[in-house]
Amino acid sequence: MNLVVTLIAADALDPALVAPVVKALGAHHAERLSDRATDIYCDGAPQPARATALACLGPVAVDVIAQPLESRQKRLLVSDMDSTLIGQECIDELAAVHDLKPRVSAITERAMRGELDFAAALTERVTLLAGIPEASISQLLDSVITASPGAATMIATLKAHGVRTVLVSGGFTQFAGPIAKRLGMDAAYANRLLMADGLLTGAVAQPILGADAKRERLLAECADLAITPDAAIALGDGANDLAMIGEAGLGLAYRAKPKVAAAADAEIRHADLTAVLYALGLRADAFIAPVPAETN
Numbered sequence: 001m002n003l004v005v006t007l008i009a010a011d012a013l014d015p016a017l018v019a020p021v022v023k024a025l026g027a028h029h030a031e032r033l034s035d036r037a038t039d040i041y042c043d044g045a046p047q048p049a050r051a052t053a054l055a056c057l058g059p060v061a062v063d064v065i066a067q068p069l070e071s072r073q074k075r076l077l078v079s080d081m082d083s084t085l086i087g088q089e090c091i092d093e094l095a096a097v098h099d100l101k102p103r104v105s106a107i108t109e110r111a112m113r114g115e116l117d118f119a120a121a122l123t124e125r126v127t128l129l130a131g132i133p134e135a136s137i138s139q140l141l142d143s144v145i146t147a148s149p150g151a152a153t154m155i156a157t158l159k160a161h162g163v164r165t166v167l168v169s170g171g172f173t174q175f176a177g178p179i180a181k182r183l184g185m186d187a188a189y190a191n192r193l194l195m196a197d198g199l200l201t202g203a204v205a206q207p208i209l210g211a212d213a214k215r216e217r218l219l220a221e222c223a224d225l226a227i228t229p230d231a232a233i234a235l236g237d238g239a240n241d242l243a244m245i246g247e248a249g250l251g252l253a254y255r256a257k258p259k260v261a262a263a264a265d266a267e268i269r270h271a272d273l274t275a276v277l278y279a280l281g282l283r284a285d286a287f288i289a290p291v292p293a294e295t296n
């Protein structure tokens with residue numbers, strides 16, 4: 001056998017759903033990781049196996065990740081921030097301070113779907129933020145921004161298992177730094193909003209960190225760890241995550257735009273972010289609970 005196909009349910013995984021998938025894959029055996037997740041060991045190629053499993057499962061809330069067994073162990077996670085590690089788009093929340101959220105979020109949505117040039121769309125939106133007090137950022141971090149379900153457990157557990165965790169965001173350092181710190185991540189890279197006299201100037205530092213920079217960061221982190229991208233996971237939801245998702249050994253789309261979901265190795269559509277831990281073959285009893293202050 002050369003392949004592991006992991007089924008991950010949002011809640012309990014009904015064993016009656018697993019048996020037909022095992023049969024359809026001509027699998028050798030299945031092994032429960034928890035009441036929500038099961039590994040199925042078989043032969044084949046990842047994408048055809050994933051398609052077979054998904055077709056067999058039908059319209060149930062179960063995610064499927066298929067990957068070569070030999071490269072399952074990972075050393076690096078590179079993750080997007082907005083709508084991935086956190087439930088919000090920071091730029092949209094900043095725009096709300098000026099009652100511009102509908103206008104800005106419409107542009108954000110189109111940019112994340114890949115319908116607009118990322119840098120041009122970011123510049124256009126940041127211009128609308130001119131004059132917003134810098135203090136609004138910490139208020140948003142305290143009262144509006146929330147970690148995605150499972151994010152804190154995912155990061156704490158990856159760290160405990162020797163996986164480096166890096167945040168890369170087309171959003172802003174003023175959010176990415178505190179959020180990475182809150183989650184206990186090793187590093188964060190993002191764009192910097194320029195400030196003057198305690199107010200946003202409406203400009204962003206150049207060059208703008210976009211899709212290419214995310215991919216380059218993933219490659220640089222791999223070089224630093226002396227690993228190949230096979231040993232890396234990339235996680236994101238938007239069009240600017242596609243390049244790094246394509247580069248990583250395991251490219252995962254989370255609650256993603258259709259284009260991203262279609263291009264990724266697998267999609268986390270139903271389960272929370274602890275699905276990443278099941279993808280690595282970790283059992284629920286190996287998960288590390290985050291300290292309460294880091295959850296929400």
Ligand SMILES: [Mg+2]
Pocket residue numbers: 080081082083084236237238
């Ligand atoms: Mg995103």
